[in-house]
Amino acid sequence: MNFQAAHFLTSAAKLSQCPPDIGAEVAFAGRSNAGKSTCINAITRQGKLARTSKTPGRTQLMNFFALTDTQRLVDLPGYGFAKVPLEVKREWQKHLEDYLRHRSCLKGLVLLMDVRHPLQEFDRNMLAWSLKANLATHVVLTKADKLNRGPAHNTLLAVRKELQTLHSSFTVQLFSEPAKTGLDELRDHLSGWLIQS
Ligand SMILES: Nc1nc2c(ncn2[C@@H]2O[C@H](COP(=O)(O)OP(=O)(O)OP(=O)(O)O)[C@@H](O)[C@H]2O)c(=O)[nH]1
Numbered sequence: 001m002n003f004q005a006a007h008f009l010t011s012a013a014k015l016s017q018c019p020p021d022i023g024a025e026v027a028f029a030g031r032s033n034a035g036k037s038t039c040i041n042a043i044t045r046q047g048k049l050a051r052t053s054k055t056p057g058r059t060q061l062m063n064f065f066a067l068t069d070t071q072r073l074v075d076l077p078g079y080g081f082a083k084v085p086l087e088v089k090r091e092w093q094k095h096l097e098d099y100l101r102h103r104s105c106l107k108g109l110v111l112l113m114d115v116r117h118p119l120q121e122f123d124r125n126m127l128a129w130s131l132k133a134n135l136a137t138h139v140v141l142t143k144a145d146k147l148n149r150g151p152a153h154n155t156l157l158a159v160r161k162e163l164q165t166l167h168s169s170f171t172v173q174l175f176s177e178p179a180k181t182g183l184d185e186l187r188d189h190l191s192g193w194l195i196q197s
């Protein structure tokens with residue numbers, strides 16, 4: 001698959017604003033600042049495709065990127081950003097659940113977690129959602145460059161073990177944008193999901 005062909009398609013605040021529900025789509029979810037936008041830019045080799053920021057909560061809409069007419073990547077808003085009123089958070093959660101439950105073309109979920117803080121409450125909620133929705137899910141442990149090789153690998157094994165107790169299909173890998181770790185592994189995973197349909 002040619003990930004470099006990715007281009008911005010549209011933004012949506014809720015399901016009804018999403019592009020037509022056809023073809024195949026993979027969504028990137030995770031806490032604010034986990035590295036979703038950075039990851040999308042890395043796999044598409046486009047530094048400025050998805051907006052990244054040091055200010056958590058920058059991406060507050062679902063951003064759709066087209067690879068072809070029928071294949072898309074979706075940058076979901078980060079969860080847990082502090083400076084948003086509770087009402088707004090609840091509203092967003094409703095739209096996120098709506099999207100995850102009713103988007104037929106959604107073939108897989110990439111759930112990103114900072115390797116230094118994996119499996120936080122939001123992450124566990126998302127995994128529970130994935131299970132309920134029977135949604136294929138791949139966990140990406142980001143910022144692997146922030147840990148030494150040994151501790152990073154130990155975290156990978158520990159998270160894998162815990163995921164396996166939830167569902168045998170859950171997978172996990174390490175990732176680092178500056179070190180370019182895990183790029184091909186993730187691209188292979190995405191291709192598998194996007195090509196199946
Ligand atoms: N060292 C290191 N920093 C990273 C990595 N990935 C992302 N970052 C940094 O983490 C910060 C947040 O990255 P984003 O990609 O904007 O995170 P996000 O998940 O899209 O955040 P929201 O849009 O707020 O939900 C930025 O300062 C990135 O440069 C990585 O692999 N290694």
Ligand SMILES: [Mg+2]
Pocket residue numbers: 036037038051052053058059075078
């Ligand atoms: Mg972002």
